[in-house]
Amino acid sequence: PRRILSGIQASGALHLGNYLGALKRFTALQDTGAPLFVFVADMHAITVWQEPEKLAAQTREIAAAYLAAGLDPAKAVIFPQSAVPAHAELAWIFNCVARLGWLDRMTQFKEKSGKHKERSSVGLYTYPVLQAADILLYKATEVPVGEDQKQHLELTRDIAAKFNNDFGAPGFFPQPEPLIQGPGTRVMSLRDGSAKMSKSDPSDLSRINLTDDADTIAAKIKKAKSDMDVLPDTVEGLDGRPEAKNLVAIYAALSDTTREAVLAEFGGQGFGAFKPKLAELAVTSMAPVTAEMRRLMADPAEIDRALAVGAERAREVAQPVVDEVKKIVGFWQG
Ligand code: TYM
Numbered sequence: 001p002r003r004i005l006s007g008i009q010a011s012g013a014l015h016l017g018n019y020l021g022a023l024k025r026f027t028a029l030q031d032t033g034a035p036l037f038v039f040v041a042d043m044h045a046i047t048v049w050q051e052p053e054k055l056a057a058q059t060r061e062i063a064a065a066y067l068a069a070g071l072d073p074a075k076a077v078i079f080p081q082s083a084v085p086a087h088a089e090l091a092w093i094f095n096c097v098a099r100l101g102w103l104d105r106m107t108q109f110k111e112k113s114g115k116h117k118e119r120s121s122v123g124l125y126t127y128p129v130l131q132a133a134d135i136l137l138y139k140a141t142e143v144p145v146g147e148d149q150k151q152h153l154e155l156t157r158d159i160a161a162k163f164n165n166d167f168g169a170p171g172f173f174p175q176p177e178p179l180i181q182g183p184g185t186r187v188m189s190l191r192d193g194s195a196k197m198s199k200s201d202p203s204d205l206s207r208i209n210l211t212d213d214a215d216t217i218a219a220k221i222k223k224a225k226s227d228m229d230v231l232p233d234t235v236e237g238l239d240g241r242p243e244a245k246n247l248v249a250i251y252a253a254l255s256d257t258t259r260e261a262v263l264a265e266f267g268g269q270g271f272g273a274f275k276p277k278l279a280e281l282a283v284t285s286m287a288p289v290t291a292e293m294r295r296l297m298a299d300p301a302e303i304d305r306a307l308a309v310g311a312e313r314a315r316e317v318a319q320p321v322v323d324e325v326k327k328i329v330g331f332w333q334g
Contacts, residue, residue, distance in 0.1 A: 002034035004179075005140035007081065010042040010058040011050065014065050016208040017197040019286070020184030020253040021146030027070040029144060029179075036076040037138050037314065038066055040307075043081045043088065043130060047123040048112070060303045061293070065210055067306060068292035077317075079310035081134065086315070086322040090133035091126075093329060097163050098129050102155055108148070132156040136163075136173045137318045144179040147186040148196065153178040167328045184253030190224040193242025210290055214283045221247075221279040226271040233267035235259050247271075251278050254285050 008014070008022060026038050040062040042055060050058070059080050066078050081087050103109070106128055113120040123130075131152050135143055136159070143153060153176065160173035189195040189206040197207045208217055225243045232238060238245040238259070248266075251274075252259045266274050296303055327333060 002032075002142060003037070003138055003140045004029050004032070004034050004142045004144065005037040005039075005135055005138050005176075006144050007039040007041040007044075007134060008062050008065075009045045010040045010055065010062050010080075011045040011048070011199070012058055012061075013199050014062070014210040015187075015197055015199060016210075016250065016282075016286075017146065017184075017187035019069070019210060019289070020187055020250070022144065023065060023069045024184070024253075025144040025179070025182075026066070026076070029142075030071060030075055034142070036071075037140065037317075038071060038076050038078050039084075039134070039310075039314070040080045041134070044127060047121055047127050060300050060307075061297060063303045063307055064293045064296040065289075067296055067303065068289045073306040073309055077310045077313045078306055079314040080307055083307070083311035084137075084314045084318050086137055086318040087130065087133050089322050090137050090325060091130040093325060094129045094133050094136075094159050094163070095126055097166065098132070098155070098159050102158060103128065105151075106155070107151060128152045128155045129159070132159045135176050136160055137321055138314075139174055139321065140176050141174050142179050143176050146184075147180055150178055150180060169328050172324075172328065182253060183249040183259055187250060187253075188242065188246040190220060190246075192225065193244075193246045208282065208286070210286070210293060212290065214287045217283050217286060218279040221282055222275055224275070226275070228270075230268050230270045231263060231266045231274060233263055235263065237263075244271075247274070247278060251281060254281050 006022060006026060008018060014023070026036070030036055040059045042059050045055065045058065063078060067073070071078060103125060109125055109127070112124060132155060135156050145153065157175050160175060164170055164172050187197045189197050189201060190208070191203055191206040195201070199207070201207060205220055205223055208220055212220070224247060226247065227241055227244055229241070229244070231244065231248065238248060248259050248262050252262045
């Protein structure tokens with residue numbers, strides 16, 4: 001059976017990349033008939049230091065973004081990862097299945113640990129193993145994510161295959177498919193078309209935050225780096241023009257169309273004409289989401305209700321799976 005699952009870290013400010021690469025896609029998958037599990041990865045967030053007095057608010061903020069983007073708690077199971085203990089239990093077992101050599105190849109750890117690998121938390125290193133547990137605990141078959149999560153999905157598939165093989169449980173865990181589709185899977189910085197849009201970029205002008213108001217969104221797009229040329233008529237014409245490519249991709253993703261269709265409309269026009277249109281589109285599509293997020297966060301009761309209901313349902317699905325895994329591994333059964 002199909003099951004769709006994804007998550008976003010509870011580590012502060014969401015940006016346009018998270019919105020187009022993940023959030024917007026989750027909402028689009030809500031009515032496909034397959035159960036949808038969407039969680040807030042607070043256990044992943046603490047792989048780097050998080051202020052304890054802020055963490056719960058950050059969790060609520062991601063949950064608010066889910067609801068504001070259109071997820072319906074009556075349809076999707078929305079929950080905090082730490083409210084389902086089975087994530088941690090399965091992660092431990094997977095730590096004993098995954099090989100050091102596999103984790104040594106993970107590029108995200110290399111990026112995030114930087115020059116000080118020995119001072120990183122052990123959790124940051126084993127982060128992708130917890131992600132595999134998140135996915136396989138629900139026997140998810142489809143995982144909508146941005147391009148940067150591709151390697152973690154490959155590791156998840158390797159862990160599933162090795163578990164099934166080592167414990168003689170063929171087909172116990174499925175091979176989940178990453179859903180990395182459309183023009184919004186790798187949104188780049190507005191200041192540098194060769195760098196990913198990310199919350200760790202020191203320049204706030206590099207990204208559009210989901211908390212930015214309409215004027216800020218429009219101003220950031222108008223200041224975005226571009227070039228002097230007109231837009232080409234074909235996607236190939238964007239090669240070697242990373243900033244132009246990125247702005248066209250953002251337009252396409254926001255308007256649910258393709259880069260080809262955007263160029264059919266704007267080919268031959270310069271950024272003086274294109275940027276105001278893009279700014280207008282960004283404001284009209286994002287402003288309602290950011291406004292709804294602000295409304296929800298003003299009184300967290302509605303968010304907390306949704307998370308409590310989701311956590312309960314997630315535990316009901318996860319517990320029998322982890323119970324069976326413990327039996328397969330050979331743990332004592334009382
Ligand atoms: P996180 O919290 O870093 O990012 C959340 C989602 O946003 C996508 N994303 C982007 N998409 C397009 N362009 C960008 N510039 C951009 N930046 C981020 C990410 O690909 C992601 O889909 N490890 C995950 C969270 C996680 C998870 C999981 C996901 C934990 N367990 C299980 C799926 C399944 C992460 O760090 O996402």
